[in-house]
Amino acid sequence: MLSWATLTLGLASAAVILVDSFIGGYRQPVRLMELVWPVTALYLGPAAIMAYRKWGRPQSPRWRQRYGNPPKKPRLAAVVFGLYHCLSHCALGAIIATLIIFNLGIDSAIEPLRPLYIGDYLGAVAVGVAFRYAxxxxxxxxxxxxxxxxxxxxxxxxxxxVELALFIWIALLEHFVFGETLRPSNPVFWFIHQIGLIIGFFAAWPVTSWLIHRGIRVEAPGTLP
Incomplete structure (x- = not known):
């Protein structure tokens, strides 16, 4: 019941953002963000809606026409936006890779989760390249x-x-709590991924902050000052 509740909350939060963007007319200046925001809501739920209303909605031309230039974003916003982008890579990569791996019956006799780890990581990198390409x-x-x-x-x-934190979290639960490999048809499987992505969000915060501080990472694609 808890898993279904959190999954429903994530989907509902993503729907709220999509409705506001496409029906409410608050389109993002860079279309990529219209994917990043709802994907973020899948695991952060209402917290993503709050961030969207504070930092995402004011980016839209409609908001700027009504209210002028948006308030200046704090310095931590650059870190948060960078994490949202990279977590979107990981979330979409995990969904795509998981469905492919389990539907094709790819398994490892030694470590059942190994194909999932490899697939999720490669999927995250592939989605990242697609985002950057766009x-x-x-x-x-x-x-x-x-x-x-x-x-x-x-x-x-x-x-x-993010992926390392997610894999450690999944492995610990699979081996010491459930004692079996959960399948995508089980809502607990996706609930675990939701929590794992949140753990990965905070685990990657120092790394992302360091990259921005060193000038290695610039403003996340799709955002305005």
Whole structure:
């Protein structure tokens, strides 16, 4: 019941943001953010709605036409936006990879979760490259390489930290709490991932803050000052 409740809350929170963007007319200046915000809501729930209303909605042209320039964002907003982007890579990568792995029956006799770990990580990196590709300037054949370089330079360390925290969390619960490999058809499986992504969010905070402080990571794609 708890798992169903948290999953429903996440889906409802994502729906609220989608309705506000597409029906309310508060479209984001960079369309990528219209994916990042609802994906963030899948695991942060109402907290993502609060962040969206404070930092996301004021980015929209409609908001700016009505109220002028939005309030200046605090310094921590750059870290939060960077984490939202990288966590979106991880969340979408986990959903895509998990469904593929379990539907194809890919398994490991030694470690049942190993294909899931590999698939989730590769999925997160692939989604990150796709995100960067969507926001890179059109540079012909170099656009793909520009996206890959941006992911390796700015996102890979954060994504790796999130994935490591997520894998440790899943492994501990699978081995010491449930004693079996949960399947995607079980709502507890996705509830565990929700909690794991939140753990990964805080685990990757120092890394993302360091990358921004060192100037390695710039403002997250799709955001305005």
């Amino acid at each position: 926001t890179e300037a059109h540079t012909g054949g170099r656009r793909v390489w520009a996206a890959i370089r941006a992911v390796v330079r700015e996102d890979l360390l954060t994504v790796s930290t």
